[in-house]
Amino acid sequence: MVQGTSLEHDIYLFHEGNLRYSHKLLGAHPDTRNGEQGIRFAVWAPNAVKVSVVGPFNNWDGREHPMEKINDNGVWIAFLPGLEKGTIYKYEILTPHGHLRLKADPYAFSSELRPNTASVVYPLDDYAWGDHDWMNQRKGRNPYESPMSIYELHLGSWKYIEPEVFYNFREYADMVIPYVKELGYTHIELLPMTEHPFDRSWGYQATGYFSVTSRYGTPDDFKYFVDQCHKSGIGVILDWVPGHFCKDEHGLRRFDGEALYEYANPSKAEKTQWGTLTFDFARNEVQSFLISNAVYWLKEYHLDGLRVDAVASMLYLDFGKEDGEWELNEYGGRENIEAIDFIRKMNKAVFEEVPDTLMMAEESTSWPLVSAPTHIGGLGFNYKWNMGWMNDMLKYMEMDPIHRKYHHNLITFSLHYAFSENFVLPISHDEVVHGKKSLLNKMPGDYWQKFANLRAFLAYMYAHPGKKLLFMGGEFGQFDEWKDLEDLDWELLDYDSHASILEYTKQLHQMYQDMPALWELDHKPEGFTWIDPNNYEQSIISFVRNSRTSNDQLVIVCNFTPEVYHDYKVGVPEQGSYEEIFSSDAEHFGGSGQRNGLPLDTISSPWQGQNQHVTMTVPPLGVSFLKRTSVNQGGES
Template sequence: MNSLIPGPEDLFLFHEGNLFQSYRVLGAHPAVIGGVAGVRFAVWAPHARQVRVVGDFNCWDGSAHPMQKISTWGVWFLFVPAVREGEYYKYEMVTSSGTLLYKADPYAFWSELKPGTASRVVSLEGYPWTDQAWQTQKRTCQAYRSPMNIYEVHLGTWKKNPDGSHRTYRELAEELVAYVKDMGYTHIELLPLAEHPYDRSWGYQATGYYSVTSRFGAPADFMYFVDRCHSAGIGVIMDWVPGHFVKDEHGLRQFDGQPLFEYNDPAKAEKTEWGTLSFDYSKPEVVSFLISNALFWFDRYHIDGLRVDAVASMLFLNFGKPREQWVKNARGGEENLEAIEFIKKLNQTVFRYFPDALMMAEDSTDWPLVTAPVHDGGLGFNYKWNMGWMNDMLKYMELDPYFRHGRHQLLTFSFMYTYAENYVLPLSHDEVVHGKKSLLNKMPGDYWQKFAGLRTLYGYMMGHPGKKLLFMGGEFGQFDEWKDLEDLDWELLGYDSHRGMQRFVRDLNRVYLHEASLWELDHRPEGFSWIDPHDHKQSIVTFMRKSSKPEDQLIIVSNFTPVFHEKYRIGVPAAGDYVELLNSDAGEYGGSGQRNAGMLKAGKRPWHNQPFSLQIKVPPLATVFFKPVNLHRNSTSQK
């Protein structure tokens, strides 16, 4: 924008769907015009007969501040002198039928603390960022060949104050960041932080897409949180919800008295399953709004990635709808053609401006090439949540170990497609709510077996190709499912079993960070090879992870039954010595203490299609990592 008043070029690009920093043009911005300090307001409301600004500064009487329509397609503008930062405001709409509506600003950067619904004036300029070293390091880092272990967090319930109030962004910047660093995670993923009216929507039903929620502080406080994360070497990913929005009267629904951000056709607009409305991706101004919003979080808050929620609901017109409400596209199919084009344009634009961004699709479908570039026919994301792996593994782990031998394919099937996309393996909040039970309580058996089974799962997950994600509380074995109005059950750390689980996850995370074979070739087939996927009778799998250095390998054995095998033979590719690097059955983690002590020497006895083999102990319900040392290179298999 070349002037303080939106110019013709900005307006043209906005109405073409190509104004990718529309938050600089629309909304409320402190400014000085003609030597007078005040705030310039701009809003898109093409169906309104009149728009007025109301707020503290005019006692909520809009007659003093009518806006001027400055574009044929409905952008309104007004400069109001003497308005200061922190003041509340809304837009008073006179609809085509003469009805008065009072709407929060779609481009507001700050919102009134709930239950209030007004917008607040604030400048996002001038924060003294100290993350230059992080930004430089990120430009040289190759995400695909780097560790990525994500701690998923709902800030409202990670830890509350004794009186039940929320920790602030600044308090969390100290306590949460220190905890995540100590636990060995590389990234924090935050459930949506866009302003939302209802706590129990967890942020997934937003009203203020540009307004970081005021529950935990002001915009500068969230900047401080991100800055502290980066200072600690932790990336920040935020859940982002471009698929639908909430129907609250002060929000986007029928913003100027008629459908605007949503589809005009109610059959396409309604998200029946969630009681929300779909964005209309065929409207260029909505495309400008959403793509600008994605860029906004990278630009203004320095976040490192977006996890794009509910992609399946965007790809398909009839997602979650009863059959009698189904509609078809112009070609007779169920795909949402304009949403598909929006997704491609979104990813292309984000990577144009922020080449090192993480764009992660939460997609439950088998849509092909989700993480392929748009120019190669893909949707353009660089990561996709592996929902198939998650569903299969949790289904398998909930089985009584006695019956697991008959469902062995649930363990191994994911390897048939693990390189089809760039995957993140998620054990997310969605799996520990609505009666699904916590991860720990999903495990069958007695108390000991539950903890042992969960440690086994975590170890197997860490060995499986793909980046990792775990929802808060899972790291210490939260026994109850997530209570979305209360904080985590931190008092459980007073018990040995939960403290041992937390210690195991911390040690597992640190092994992951240190061992390049667990992440460097995550998305390339040469980074993985089976040793034995076939021992279904004993529910044991053995496999190898590799890095670009031939000598850098790990052998991983997972036993999914409570049976201890004192002498179990596994094939290995080279002669030499092997050591037990990590054992989830160790006594300090709450296990039975069946360890493989000292150096284990590979014998020249072919096994599992390998030229050498080891005899090991396989503990009950455990995952064990073995690392080769002092390999005899001239005897390494060339297969």
Template sequence: MVMSLIPGPEDLYLFHEGNLFQSYRMLGAHLTIEAGVSGVRFSVWAPHAREVRVIGDFNRWDGSKHVMQKISLWGVWSLFVPNIKEGNYYKYEIATSGGATLHKADPYAFWSEVKPGTASRIASLEGYEWADQAWREKRKTTSAFHGPMNIYEVHLGTWKKKPDGGYYTYRELAEDLVEYVKDMGYTHIELLPLAEHPYDRSWGYQATGYYSVTSRFGTPKDFMYFIDRCHQAGLGVIMDWVPGHFVKDDHGLRRFDGEPLFEYNDPARADKPEWGTLSFDFSKPEVVSFLISNALFWMDIYHIDGLRVDAVASLLYLNFGKPREMWVKNTHGGDENPEAIEFIKKLNRTVFGYDPHALMMAEDSTAWPLVTAPVHDGGLGFNYKWNMGWMNDMLKYMEMDPYFRGGSHSLLTFSFMYAFSENYVLPLSHDEVVHGKKSLLNKMPGDYWQKFANLRVLYGYMMSHPGKKLLFMGGEFGQFDEWKDLEDLDWEMLGYDSHLSMHRYVRDLNHLYLREAALWELDHQPEGFAWIDPHDQKQSVATFMRKSSDPEDVLVIVSNFTPVYHEHYRIGVPYAGEYVELFNSDAGEYGGSGKLNSGKLKTEEIAWHDRPDSLHIGLPPLATVIFKPIKIKRKRSKANRGRSRADA
């Protein structure tokens, strides 16, 4: 509990200017002491209201007892109510200028009633004793760009459920999920949105409580415990964040004080018919204060390491997802939303000013340039962008009959043309395994064995491709059904050999990734990649190198996307000497056919792929194989060899 939190003139000025970036410390419901009396200071922005009252279980929901005072010309109302404690329920009762009475949840509430209830709850966010200091110090000295990043994307409500169908709590997940993710070799957990939301099947993307971590799984301090345990285990946490739109439920932000407030005044600009939601009005400074404060809130209060910003395309373009009859133009006659663009830039400048090591990832499906360039260099200011182009091309390619993939070889290789134009994350996310799209395994063509082999070669190729990685839960054991967003994953599949072998494969592939700096140290630099052969479309094979800052730390990757075994396949290599097969997705323990390259492989002075030395290998069917030099043979020039003989 803290001393009085009466909003001061400076904070009010900054809020109305769009520059109060910790507005959650002024607005909302705060346990405090005023004039020696314990209670709660309530403050809310409602400029169109005729009157605002606090109602709750402490006054039998009778607003006449607690009428708020307007303390700002631009509509901030405030009131101290004594003798309220943590856990009490409340709402704002708003008398509109049109004569209606609305009951609204607090936009800045820290805790919410368990669904289907819609009230806000009093919560203290102080007093939790964090034990993640080592993690937070490590973040300050570790570059995300030059380190491994392998993200496990999770929907907490359906990762696992209890036998009675109930949810696991944040504290239970802090044990089970954290241990599982760490053992599987991931570096980060990405959580689908956890802001309070009324409808389970929105997955959190249609929120009512932007500052309220969902009560489905416990209390705010339970969530702190979950994050703390992630950090203690060496796992970063990224949360999906949704500034593009909000839900229309009556108790939420829509027409909050009887008039459009958080949304645009113009219905054509406000409405998002594709999702049944409303867009934030980025021209209103108070909305900018609300949203940027919210981004910082999750990092400040909950120690979140970064945000994956959802649906950036819907921010950048006014008419995204709208039928033509609803299209509008900006003042220059274009489709871009200049206010949202400025908001994005301001958001990223502010976040990195607060935490230079934060992760700000754009889920952007457009070709907008310089998404991950700094704002001062003309960019949007994110530090990562999801590579939706790679994902779409690869899944289209993988769904083809392998015998016809050669005609679409460019789908396999085109991503390398732009791989270093942004800082990319390669995502195989929840969006690709729901709404009739089928699971990743079930997208794969062929018989039962070929489906698993196709998925293994895809994962091997993904892990070798430049860019950080993301896989949605269930993909690691080859869930056969698409994601069922009201049920938990099909963990019983691990009782079948093929799925257990896939699970083992992904775990081993993840740990290989962690060990090999060539797979991540130069992810965003052309120097970290080189083609060996991008042109073998006839056999649907791609061969390339990944390199670290050590010039001799090289991996040679060969991916065969047909079910044909090439017993005699030759590849050019960067160095003469001896190589070993470091990894082979066709290994028997992974469910493959066991076509391995055993022992030491010696190069031959046979020029191949424009290189003086080459390896003769067996190339397994539908497999990714990785080779590494273990002994490099130094070649002397003819002149040097001559001098050596003379000296002898």
């Protein structure tokens, strides 16, 4: 019989839904009993009649190492002497219906390489971290008032050795980090690194929630990748999927013969559009499992944040379902009450355990207060993806410029709600796959216009309030949409247009990081002021980005047509001399070179609600950034 006050207390918290480190209770851990070293196995399977640990060490014979059920709520434990790191194992479970099932460990830290599905014993305390400076600096960093530009990355299709054969995390560190650092990104966001059976699920349909996918190496290899990112000044965000899991037989589905991790009610359990199952958010042990999993990734792997996938699918009972496929909640609504409560509980726990982390919600509806604290009724995230901005802007940019004036509201509407949440502006993998075309190929016009449109779009994105995210390939104008079974078309960089876009991305980032007006007040209304949002006839908008210091103000003028406008009047907030510090139309970026090379002196004549104005050249399909560099008395109009 296993005894111990700490163990009993942890088991109590686990069943109460309040054990934030359940991965230290359950799973496979090195232990010593009666002077013998071995592995302690623990698993939650309340409906099982019998549970055994099986593997090559006992010829997969469940009669050899049965586990002991130590409480009525279904925690089973066994200590196997002589086993060590690298041991392959599963749990053999006899269900109430008399069936034997072989299941991977829900709390395994490592797994066999697909198509094999067993768990692998892997202690997590062997890696010596070297990112102490980064972790200490992170504690004092205010992300809301700092630049944040995220490079979204699917490792297996960034570069590979050959199809379905990938580099190791350590090799990726040597390739990815210098590239991302050179381009000026502040963070990497990785598509899910949890173990998953099918490559083309991209990690979004997982079987091993605590297991780093073996496609790219071991847990220590992944720690090395994160460690090297931090040493290079790059944060790491992980895509995390608490909303649903896949149905593969060795995974969580009907784990002990009954619905355990998933809802027992099929109308709540089934994610029909994805062929997956929804976690039972009302079940205490599932809450402990998921909250521990979030804490685990952030603490064990020093990750800087989690991007929480498909939050809307958790919040709404009718998400992706037809009439008759779902049931109203107890109040007659379509909200999933227990999922809402779970999300708040999860975020509260995460920020108590890791106060300096990022929790980003991919939430595609108008649910209020997603990034507000739980104590005022919010969901408790600190960032939300701005899916409305993304949809509007991509729709607008795909139009022929001649039609854009009829849809001018698409580029201005986002400012009505830009400060209602702490937003990230995302151009993610979902927007460049499944026939949606690459970002470059969405752009209308001839070859030159496609690149000009892309430069203008990226410049407007970086001028717009909110942090930034761009999926890999967009930084050099990949022509084909994302091919998840191939790597990026790196050979395009042999062509001037694509090499120029890469250089453009680099210099855009440099300008972005150097200008506090573009990020210091990202989430406050005083960080943005319209100059002219209404010039739909010419598809031109102009606005001011403000920082805490008026000297850092930027005036941004965007032209979404291929027409050049000379002597164009723009109202400006301060008297003085303005210089064009960045232009998307610069010749070395592949533009037409319609620049404002000389300082623009203000004219003391009101225009567009401002007390003075400048006259400038507005480039075709171009964005100009103007900064006041000196004070003068102003001329007369």
